[in-house]
Amino acid sequence: MNYQELADKIKVWAQELGFQKVGICDVDLSEHEAALQKWLDAGYHGEMDWMARHGMMRARPAELLPGTVRVISARMDYLPPQAQFAANLSDPTQAYISRYALGRDYHKLVRNQLKKLGQKIEQEVGQLGYRPFVDSAPLLERPLAQKAGLGWTGKHSLILDKECGSWFFLGELLVDIPLPVDEAKQNDCGKCTACITSCPTQAIVEEGIVDARRCISYLTIEFDGVIPEEFRKAMGNRIYGCDDCQLVCPWNRFAELTQQEDFHRRPSFNSPDLVSLFSWSETEFLKNMEGSPIRRIGHLQWLRNLSVAMGNAPYSKSIVSALESRRGLSDVLDQHIDWALAQQLAQLPYNETSKHGRLIRIIQKGLPRDA
Known part of the structure; x- marks a missing residue:
């Protein structure tokens, strides 16, 4: 041959x-x-x-x-x-x-x-x-x-x-x-x-x-x-x-x-949009990711990754609200959500953070007075 x-x-x-x-x-x-x-x-x-x-x-x-x-x-x-x-x-x-x-x-x-x-x-x-x-x-x-x-x-x-x-x-x-x-x-x-x-x-x-x-x-x-x-x-x-x-x-x-x-x-x-992607339920995530390599990481890891990105985004009431709504799904996810919430609230003047006392208690570590 x-x-x-x-x-x-x-x-x-x-x-x-x-x-x-x-x-x-x-x-x-x-x-x-x-x-x-x-x-x-x-x-x-x-x-x-x-x-x-x-x-x-x-x-x-x-x-x-x-x-x-x-x-x-x-x-x-x-x-x-x-x-x-x-x-x-x-x-x-x-x-x-x-x-x-x-x-x-x-x-x-x-x-x-x-x-x-x-x-x-x-x-x-x-x-x-x-x-x-x-x-x-x-x-x-x-x-x-x-x-x-x-x-x-x-x-x-x-x-x-x-x-x-x-x-x-x-x-x-x-x-x-x-x-x-x-x-x-x-x-x-x-x-x-x-x-x-x-x-x-x-x-x-x-x-x-x-x-x-x-x-x-x-x-x-x-x-x-x-x-x-x-x-x-x-x-x-x-x-x-x-x-x-x-x-x-x-x-x-x-x-x-x-x-x-x-x-x-x-x-x-x-x-x-970060908030829109974060709003997907697990059913929506699986449907929207059909045939995608992203599907294999699963919904919780998808939310974890988005939480970090939302923590790095400019302060937004919709972001804070969305993050709050996902607490309690898993300990790993909660740790990233709490970090993201802290990053979001740290962008506010101190007198504004007082309006989020409940959130600050959730985050536990709170915020420095000069945040």
Whole structure:
């Protein structure tokens, strides 16, 4: 079989299936194992215990699918045409939602297209051992993407490409045929440190290394406990994820809008007013978030995140009233609501706070006289 010819066909088929770029690499990630272990030993994975549980399997694709000799790494762009260029980041009365989550959940869509690609290859070669992955298994997808020529690992730890920046999803198709491999991309960040200096919580502790415990994306999505107070002000109005490191990246000026309508902004986020989103009942939350990656964090965590954003918003009677109405649902939520109420009332002159004596007693710590 002419494997080079097959590799060329695979890249054409991938584009027909909606991928913008595909690369091929071998399965040797041994050079990344020491760095992975060091990251885990430092506790940078936070409470994502599954990362430590799978250990070095993440650097050994062949353990996921015995017989694997190549990884086909694929990129699918997701920048929506109505991304609003982060305009609502500057409006503290509105919620900021990470751009990747504005539309439908990408996992199923990308995985289905990878599966179709595998089926197409199987039709060509007669028999094929393959398996698609999209954040669905312990796999170092970014080192694989770099090795396959899809880009390089930026200082924010995401994959960057000169042609499109970083607004794209990654997926992998493990196969058992010896396709020719592509050339890895070299780092082209240069001396730029925009992503590091712009991180609201200083989560990028070294070039290419993120301490998840400080990352707003981790705190709002993966972490379901009490968000440390030291990070709450820095979170601003970010209620699901954070794009700051990508928003400031010079390479993202070249990013193209996605043609995939599933990734376009859903109507419920056209005007994401904090109080309106906070007013959703659990039933409304589940209905409005059907098909969205946000659905998996659940209603209480949604309210927790919004509480922090409301605490960071300018004083509003409607915000104070809304926060009060949600007390008693859970201890974790109450801790964030009480903090938010304290932030709201601290913006009032002292003579005005006396009108909120009952609220101040609820918050327990009260307010300083010079607030």
